[in-house]
Amino acid sequence: MTDAVHTPRVFSGIKPSGGLTLGNYLGAIKRFVDMQGEMETIYCVVDMHAITVWQDPADLKHATRELAAAYLAAGIDPTRSTLFNQSQVAAHAELGWIFNCVARVGWMNRMTQFKDKAGKNREKVSLGLYAYPSLMAADILIYHATHVPVGEDQKQHVELTRDIAAKFNTDYGVPDFFPQPEPIIEGPATRVMNLRDGTKKMSKSGESDMERINMTDDADTIAKKIRKARTDPDPLPDTVKGLDDRPEARNLVEIYAALSDSTPDAVLGEFAGAQFGQFKPKLADLAVAKLEPISTRMADLMQDPAEIDRILTMGADKARAIADPILDRTYDIVGFVRPRQI
Structure with a gap:
């Protein structure tokens, strides 16, 4: 058996933490839609990542379905892509534990997003928040994914995934068993900024709702927020270079470019x-x-949550068909005793 042949395959996921914004759409979901047909595409609602901080269970179920609805409404076709929520595929957690034992503490200590999210309370946050990059690596590698569309702020996690894959392959003498996935960071507005402060990322947790465009906003609200977006008094330049030191202007131009496929x-x-x-x-x-x-x-x-659940379950069945054989092979490589079919 050879472990070196990897089907070109895309994997990416979004955390269902509620309050989807234009940033989620342009930075992720729209790009996921555009990649359908280019290669095999697997898209996930990463609900296991959501609980690294406390989530009300009812809110988490709602947010999971809302994110799935956003994927579908934006154009993800569950007959062309695999769409599911992470917790329905146990292989993510199982490979995540193996990768906890492969990754080094020093690697985790260098992860800038943990430092940002933990802030001054590093000793009080969950172990999951500290170790989640190894679960993210498992999310990608349990499908032998070769390409990962991400924003610039997630590039470090894909680099860590590559490090974990390389160390596993070296430690167990299985060259190329896990691929070296490539981050895909391309196009305008891969990082959509705050409408009131172009130096800050658009976020659902900002102080003012006017800072962001929510995916649930109606037409009047969308138009109002854009009209009131912060700008500067100068006219638009004729080159991108002219947007240097004009973060609000750059943000609006990049949003226009992304929305117009320009x-x-x-x-x-x-x-x-x-x-x-x-x-x-x-x-x-x-x-x-x-x-x-x-x-x-x-x-x-969202008026028919049972249909959303049906689509996610169908996607989970497809995901397990890919993930389970890879997990079984990983267990054999590690040396776990496994039942055999006679």
Whole structure:
């Protein structure tokens, strides 16, 4: 048996922590939709990651279904992609434990997102919050995924995944058993920023709802938030270089480019010299045209949670068909005694 042949396969997931924003859509979900058909695509609602901090169980179930609804409303086709929630596929947790024993404490100590999330209370956060990067590595490698679409802030986690894969392969003498997945960081607005402060990432936890566009916002709310987005008094430049030191202007241009499947250069070619009083209405119209159908479809889907659950369960069956043989082979490699079919 050879362990070196890996089918080109995409894996990525989003944590169901509630309050989906435009950042989630442009930075992740839209890109997931666009990748369908390019290679095999596996998309996950990573609900096990959500409980690294306390979650009300009813809220977690709602957020899981809402995120699944967002995937579907945006264009993820469950007949073309595998869509499921992580906790339905036990292989994630099982491989995660093996990777806890492969990864080194020093590697975890270097993870910047843990430092950011733990803040000053590092001794009081859950062990899961500290160790979750090894579960994230398992999420990817349990499918032998070769490509991982991520935002710039998640690139370090894919690099850690590569380190864990390499160490496992070396420790157990199985060259190339686990692939070296490639992070895919491309296109405009891979990191959507706050509408009131272009130096901060758009977040559901910001102080003001005006800082973000929610995926559940209606047309009037979307347009209002864009009209009131912070800008500067200068007109739009004719080159991307002219957006240096203008974070709010850059953010709006990149949002326009992402929503229109264009580039910042092309947007500036169209709007060079325009004031924001001219640009913002155009951006508002575009955002409403792209987002309102998604929010309406999400609301419709959320009226039938049983159908969402059916789709997630169907996806979990497909996911297990890929993951379980890889886990069985991993257990054999590690040396666990396994029952044999006669």
